[in-house]
Amino acid sequence: MTSITGTARKAASSWGTALYHNYIQHVSVQLNQAPSRGVRTRAGFRRTPSSQDRAPFDRPSLCEAFEGATQIDKAKASIRCTEQPTTIPESLIGKAPTYSSTTAPPTRRSTVHRGFPTTLPDRSDRPIRIEGFEHSSRKSSRPAASKSTFTDQPQQQERPNVHKNNKPSSPTPPTSTVASTKPAPEKFPKKLQAFPFVPGATTGELTKAHKFFFSPAEFVKSATNLSMIPDNTMIPEVAFVGRSNIGKSSLINGLVNRNGLVKTSSKPGHTRMMNFFKLGDKLSLVDMPGYGWKSRDEWGGMIISYLQNRKNLKRIYILVDPSHGLKESDTQIMKLLDSSGLSYQVVLTKMDRLSKTKYSAAKAEIEAELVKGAICCFPLVLGVSSKTKDGLDELRAAIVKAGQLTL
């Protein structure tokens, strides 16, 4: 059902291994619809197995994942992750591609398109809707091979939600469940060319967020395994992930204006535990060990489990160095978050190291990469410098919105 390719094996030098295996497990769970038996009992995880405990993916989610999603679905999904009602501007959507007999259009599925909420959903009571998981009748219509590889193919083909049968499928819908909703070929699918425009924070929001982040910040706990994760699920939480040495710990220090709160180092792999911090009893911030160089496999399993199960996790910030661009480990975690229906936002760190022109070019390149495949990516890439404090207020305001904090 699944196959490991060279690139995925190469990524096995870090906690990327765990990312990869988790991805495979995810695909297997979806295909088999197998219920998971063990349920974590602490740190906000459910205590007793129930119908909601079938898999990490069958749980409340910020961003619904789409099996067989098309570019237009991705546009809608991105919009769903915004806090404000938004429509897709026509300018973002290109003309419908023409299909030859060997490149059939992706199949559109019947139920996933209905009722896109345009405000951030409350993940406390809404089950994730992964098509084929909740409705066993659709399982048979999804070919297993279409989602089973995790390779170094072009990014769009790697995505678990993208149609990638080896054999071209028929342009006509394969099952009766989709027949009634199949759009006219000349109108659909359209190509998403850019993220939908999301307005940045207003001056008032920036000021409020700035003040809020001057609230007393304190270290709560370090966790080396899931049972040690603090049980403070009543307050919203945001987590910072990224490659080692990308600036995660420095960013938390910068955000809360406390230079020594989190230990930083110029040596990669410095943070070795999940560190939880609290800001004014209203927000929880989590600093993660980095992935990539000098990281360890065992961290990955714990972190992925945490990301997929933490109830109060409102958004994951993926830190990327603009001078290096998106690395394979970054796209791996994005795939995992996409397939788990978790909302994330990309933050470019160490802006001060690039000239404005180079930074803009690097940002545009990263945005273009994200447009190709991201589903649950909040459509606003932010840039920060913990050194010069540039961009910190924008990120603070984004966190306030993501956490739905009332200030």
Ligand SMILES: Nc1nc2c(ncn2[C@@H]2O[C@H](COP(=O)(O)OP(=O)(O)OP(=O)(O)O)[C@@H](O)[C@H]2O)c(=O)[nH]1
């Ligand atoms: N110039 C510049 N350097 C930065 C910035 N942010 C972090 N650094 C430096 O980058 C190095 C790594 O920073 P950390 O915050 O420890 O990085 P990390 O992502 O937590 O690293 P790990 O814990 O190893 O995963 C340190 O030497 C920081 O001083 C920034 O905005 N600008």
Ligand SMILES: [Mg+2]
């Ligand atoms: Mg660190």
